[in-house]
Amino acid sequence: MAKGQIVAGCLAPHPPHLVYADNPPQNEAYSEGGWETLRWGYQRLARKLKNIDYDAIVIFTPHWQTYIGTHFLGLPKFKSKSVDPVFPNLFRYNYDLTVDVDLAQAMHDEAHAEGIITKMMTNPDFRVDYGTITSCHLLNPEWDKPIVTISSNRNTHYYSPEVMVEQATALGRACAKAIEESGKRVVLVASHSLSHRHFVEEAPLPEDMSREHIYNHSQYVWDMKIIDMMREGKSREVIDIMPEFTEQTMAETEGGGLIWMLGAMGYPKFPAEIYGYQSVIGTGNVVACWDPNDETREHVL
């Protein structure tokens, strides 16, 4: 059996606004559009993924928050309706998805062997979080690949951002080893924003783009700093500065997704492909991809 490999790593923010703006048939809410800079970026990245041969998407989500270790979806099918607890007016999405349970179990076992607290989630009534659904919908609207969802163990809050770096990196290494041994070709997804301070009020028409802007300039400057480092292939440096970035901008990197992904990819030294940056209700969001293939890697923006 050939060694498995990570064929791409995507930073894929999950504001439900993006699905709302897309008006897919699965979502009950209707919009007049909005947030095109991010959505068009997502569409271009989704087209790129269509041209990559892969078996499964493994997604790390901060909206399945676990305090007792890291949990993995552990049943082959989940079908239900996901309603965003914060933006239920925008996101009521009927999903029907497939899980690569073998891969989930392999990652669970490898992480467990490394001393990481783990749990398989096998309750059929469990509702898959909206972060998973939003990012996966935007990267693969056909839902024709199985996924694995990994929960976010709340190390940043329970301990510190530094502990999160250590823990998520160790989890990333374990997942990479499991993927290699599985023989599968896998797309990794870190589902989150960068800076993450929201406005606490919403425009009467949520997609009114005349109302959309970053929460404050400090967040914008921090986001640009991180994106510049991504462009320059300085992923190790991104992780090194992550604790300060997280604290200064209330960044959603606190969930550990990007740390996990870059750790699993061995801190790539090649440039990230940048597909778009835009604020959503004040938060900073970038769609980015790390393509380890020198022949297919692009300079997108």
Next chain:
Amino acid sequence: MSEINEPEIIFGVYCPPHPQPLLSPDANPGYAKLRAAFDECRRRIEESDADIILVYSTTWASIIGHQIQALENAVWTHVDDDFHYLGSMPYEFAIDTEFAHAMKENSEKRGLEARTVEYEGFPIDTGSVVALQLLNPDNRIPSCILSSNMYSNRAETIVLGKAVRDTLAQQGKKAVVVVVSSLSNRMFTEHIDPAEDRIHSQKDDDWNRKILEFFGDGRLEDLSQLSRDIHGQIRVQKVVAYKPAWWLAATMGQHNNYDGEVLAYEALHGSGGAVITLTPASGSVGDKEFDEDDVEFYRGDRNVLDRGMLE
């Protein structure tokens, strides 16, 4: 506005959000004691002539202002993110929609951002599900649930409580108010044998017991004034502040004139879980001098950054 509002709050309940008392009460004698305490509260609620059970849940975090559950018949099967292996929690709650909509209006009148949520399948949080399943299993009394805004601090939370008083007084409804919150909220970060559950640390236990002393003495406003200290000492810093005592005091009345009763205090995967009742009374241990403003209207964040450089 507050002078004309004298709502009748029959009693208040403070209870934990964890699902063990509902799903696995026999896994640990402490869980069984908490369950028995919930059952006692349920009995007292049934014997009261309350018109509404009003829940403020710290496990329902909101961002766009304060959310108010308004779906008349909220039906779903809930599964907890961490304790999914304990089982599912099917529920069907009868929501007092009249209260919910008036609560939104009264919150706005006091300067708060607020909205009702009225969607089939809306994910009601674990804490609310546990509380309402155990305290009002047959929907004998309509209920309503309020979110805890993750950015709100003292002023906003106090004003939210006052908006509750406005609404109850306006509608002439007698209420039992329920706060769903742990005391210390640090759980063990590994899976444990439930039989060996205990409070995470001696320090957490010491603080919890001091807080319980205050509750037992009916010193609600004193607890409200201690909220920032409690947050710094025994709360994992997930949100900006420990808000339950602020909300409960603002809702029930900002004083120390209560009969407090601690029905149970036990560990829930390391966190401090207590079931407590507070009943308005005439006696008091006395009010202290408080040094924070009693806020009537919320006027928004003080955007110091918008002022630019000092001249």
